[in-house]
Amino acid sequence: xxxxWSGWGDPAKAAPLPDAVIGxxxxxxxxxxxxxxxxxxxxxxxxxxxxxxxxxxxLAGALAADDALRDDAESRVRHTRGKSTPDLLRIRxxxxxxxxxxxxxxxxxxxxxxxxxxxxxxxxxxxxxxxGTSVVGGLAPExxxxxxxxxxxxxxxxVAIDEVSRTATLEPGLRGPRVEALLNDKGWTLGxxxxxxxxxxxxxxxxxxxxxxxxxxxxxxxxxxxxxxLATPEGTLDTGRAPRSAAGPDLRQLVLGSEGAxxxxxxxxxxxRPLPRRRVYEGWxxxxxxxxxxxxxxxxxxGPRPTVLRLSDETETFVGLAQPDAIGASDAPPSGGCVAVAxxxxxxxxxxxxxxxxREVLLDAGGxxxxxxxxxxxxHGRYNxxxxxxxxxDAGAFAETLETxxxxxxxxxxxxxxxxxxxxxxxxxxxxPLVMCxxxxxxxxGASLYFTVVSAQGEDPVAHWEPAKRAANDAxxxxxxTISHHHGVGTDHRDWYVREIGPLGVRLLQAVKAExxxxxxxxxxxxxxxx
Numbered sequence: 001x002x003x004x005w006s007g008w009g010d011p012a013k014a015a016p017l018p019d020a021v022i023g024x025x026x027x028x029x030x031x032x033x034x035x036x037x038x039x040x041x042x043x044x045x046x047x048x049x050x051x052x053x054x055x056x057x058x059l060a061g062a063l064a065a066d067d068a069l070r071d072d073a074e075s076r077v078r079h080t081r082g083k084s085t086p087d088l089l090r091i092r093x094x095x096x097x098x099x100x101x102x103x104x105x106x107x108x109x110x111x112x113x114x115x116x117x118x119x120x121x122x123x124x125x126x127x128x129x130x131x132g133t134s135v136v137g138g139l140a141p142e143x144x145x146x147x148x149x150x151x152x153x154x155x156x157x158x159v160a161i162d163e164v165s166r167t168a169t170l171e172p173g174l175r176g177p178r179v180e181a182l183l184n185d186k187g188w189t190l191g192x193x194x195x196x197x198x199x200x201x202x203x204x205x206x207x208x209x210x211x212x213x214x215x216x217x218x219x220x221x222x223x224x225x226x227x228x229x230l231a232t233p234e235g236t237l238d239t240g241r242a243p244r245s246a247a248g249p250d251l252r253q254l255v256l257g258s259e260g261a262x263x264x265x266x267x268x269x270x271x272x273r274p275l276p277r278r279r280v281y282e283g284w285x286x287x288x289x290x291x292x293x294x295x296x297x298x299x300x301x302x303g304p305r306p307t308v309l310r311l312s313d314e315t316e317t318f319v320g321l322a323q324p325d326a327i328g329a330s331d332a333p334p335s336g337g338c339v340a341v342a343x344x345x346x347x348x349x350x351x352x353x354x355x356x357x358x359r360e361v362l363l364d365a366g367g368x369x370x371x372x373x374x375x376x377x378x379x380h381g382r383y384n385x386x387x388x389x390x391x392x393x394d395a396g397a398f399a400e401t402l403e404t405x406x407x408x409x410x411x412x413x414x415x416x417x418x419x420x421x422x423x424x425x426x427x428x429x430x431x432x433p434l435v436m437c438x439x440x441x442x443x444x445x446g447a448s449l450y451f452t453v454v455s456a457q458g459e460d461p462v463a464h465w466e467p468a469k470r471a472a473n474d475a476x477x478x479x480x481x482t483i484s485h486h487h488g489v490g491t492d493h494r495d496w497y498v499r500e501i502g503p504l505g506v507r508l509l510q511a512v513k514a515e516x517x518x519x520x521x522x523x524x525x526x527x528x529x530x531x
Contacts, residue, residue: 003132003199005041005078006092007393008386010198017391025397029434031456033396039094046073050146051101055122059148062114064107068154071102079103079149082134083386084492085400086462088393100127101146107154109266112231115150116264120233120519126150127523128260130201131175135401136490138208138259142525152203155266158182167226169269172203188272191218191345194486198383203265209257211448211486213382215441216300217307217345218273220486222256227269230255232262232516240269254512259488260523262516276345280355281308283374284340284367289313290412292338293439293447295365297408300442304354304361308343309442310378313415316436316452340367341378385452398431398457398465404476405485407446414479415449421475422453425468431455433468441485448485489527498529 004011017025025031049071051059060069070076080099081087101124106112119126125147127139141147155171156178162168168188170179176197179190192212194200204210205221206228212218227240239251255265286292292311299305317339342358344351359369392399406414419435426433433455441448451472458464473496476483483489483496498506509528513520524530 002078003083005074006039007088007390008083008199013384014387014390017388017395022395025392025395025454029397029432029454029456031395031397034394034457039092041074041077044073044077044094044096046077046096046099049076049101051124052122055118055124055146056102058118058122059102059104059115062106062118063104063111065105065154068105068107068111069102070105075103076100076149079129079132079139079151082132082137082139082490084135084137085389085393085398086465087135087137087140088390089461092393098140100149103129103149103151105151105154109155109229109231109236112150112152112155112264112266113233113236115148116231116233116521119148119521124148124521125524126264126521127526128152128203128207128264130172130204130207131196131199133196133200133204134208134488134490136484136488137492138488138490138523138526140491140526141523142491142530143520145524150264152201152264152266155203159267161186161188161272163188166272167269168272169227169267170202171267172201172206172265174202176200183272184275187275189275190224190270191273192221192224193382195383195385202268206256206265206268207259208488209486211441213310213440214307214343214345216305216309217343220441221270222253224270225252225256225268226271227267228252228255228265229267230263231266232264233519233521234516237263237516243271257488259490259527261527262513263522276347276351278348278351279343279345279379280351280372281341281343281375281379282355282372283370283378284342284362285336285370286311286338286340286365286367289338289415289437291366292340293411295362295367296340296439296442296447298361298365299358300447301444302361304357305442306342306354306358307345308341310438310440311340312338312438313436314338315434316438319434319436337368339370339374341375343375343379392454396457397454398461399452399454400465400469401450401452402469402472403448403450403485403487404481404483405441405446405448406479406481410480411447411449414476414481417475417479418449418451418472418481421471422451422468425471426453426455429458429464429467431458431464449481450485491525494525494527494529497527 125143129149129151152173155173159169194212209222211220230237389399436452483493489497
């Protein structure tokens with residue numbers, strides 16, 4: 001099924017905010033309901049497709065299926081931008097000036113290459129579209145040319161499993177739940193469970209260097225990838241002949257994180273793991289975010305490392321966002337301090353052994369065990385935060401997220417400076433915010449920080465947010481953080497990415513793009529600055 005055109009996910013799963021939360025928003029942040037709700041899809045004024053007859057015929061000729069070229073209004077609106085809060089506010093207001101000229105649904109690698117060549121020949125741009133879950137402007141090209149949304153949903157096969165090597169080759173249009181269903185049926189798991197899991201695709205996981213909520217145990221998606229196939233207007237690039245190689249620079253790393261600017265990923269070979277026989281999640285409480293982060297660092301550096309390891313700061317714990325399904329519930333755990341969730345997956349023996357050893361570390365670090373219920377609540381609601389964001393928008397609040405990562409030694413300053421930048425910018429604009437944060441991905445040498453910001457919307461919510469977003473991005477770079485840990489660059493982060501990699505890095509990327517995409521077909525303005 002398609003995702004809700006004006007919000008997140010399955011409309012049947014949407015739920016209004018509890019009265020207690022609405023009251024908190026009103027009393028704490030001055031949030032008042034908006035005068036009108038989202039526009040209906042059939043009320044959106046969509047301009048006619050600018051495709052010429054020649055371009056339309058050429059695209060249709062590159063596709064095998066009769067219904068693989070669509071330029072009706074609904075198909076085009078459903079492929080307009082991604083799912084960031086500014087994206088949703090614009091689409092709800094009926095703003096579709098950057099709607100694609102058409103949607104194409106290729107059914108094979110060869111069809112993807114053919115479509116890209118048609119785009120080059122007819123002066124079109126192409127935006128790869130997987131689950132449509134980008135929150136950084138990754139589906140909003142900066143181009144004056146007509147563009148097509150290259151929807152990969154029909155490339156949805158499990159191509160092969162090598163149970164000796166423990167690998168699987170997947171096509172890019174497979175969404176997270178389908179991947180797990182196909183692998184679980186044969187006794188395997190990928191172990192990649194980002195918050196967007198229910199809707200995001202394999203191709204998007206690779207193109208954006210996705211990181212799942214069980215990354216402490218299974219690793220990031222880019223660590224799982226062993227081989228990739230990339231379609232470009234100039235032909236095909238195949239990367240990865242072995243799990244590791246000394247045969248020059250690893251071109252897999254050039255494709256991973258390329259966000260559709262260098263080509264369209266049409267196959268991914270990943271390592272797989274045996275399906276765990278036991279899963280258990282538990283909650284811990286720490287007196288402060290600093291104390292909890294120190295405990296997480298001990299586990300990340302010296303072990304034993306849980307499969308899932310995350311820590312909410314005091315504000316996120318107080319609000320209850322550590323367990324989205326518990327917000328507003330009368331039986332939610334008492335507030336105070338910071339809640340951490342530790343999860344263990346594997347065999348019965350491995351799970352029990354790691355859990356017992358980690359328990360000793362967490363107790364020694366000042367943690368208080370608060371049982372399995374907080375962990376179970378988190379696991380039950382782990383994909384629900386985007387629905388909560390939609391409910392906040394419906395109630396008149398502004399809610400957005402941003403994330404970064406840094407070395408452990410830089411993390412305290414990064415945390416403080418980003419919170420300060422967001423608080424100052426929005427308070428000075430007349431909408432003091434609630435700024436929450438959690439650590440959800442840990443490494444031996446550092447960790448991620450994931451911020452959630454809630455405030456009143458202001459008269460023009462998108463324009464109101466932009467100075468705060470710029471201030472936060474500036475603070476991230478000044479404090480030694482990376483502009484993105486797992487959301488990607490898109491157009492929203494591109495200017496800060498340029499500062500992060502420097503002029504020589506930019507010229508290197510532009511040179512690669514000029515080689516594989518000399519006509520500038522692929523996702524112009526995303527990731528790579530236009531020359």
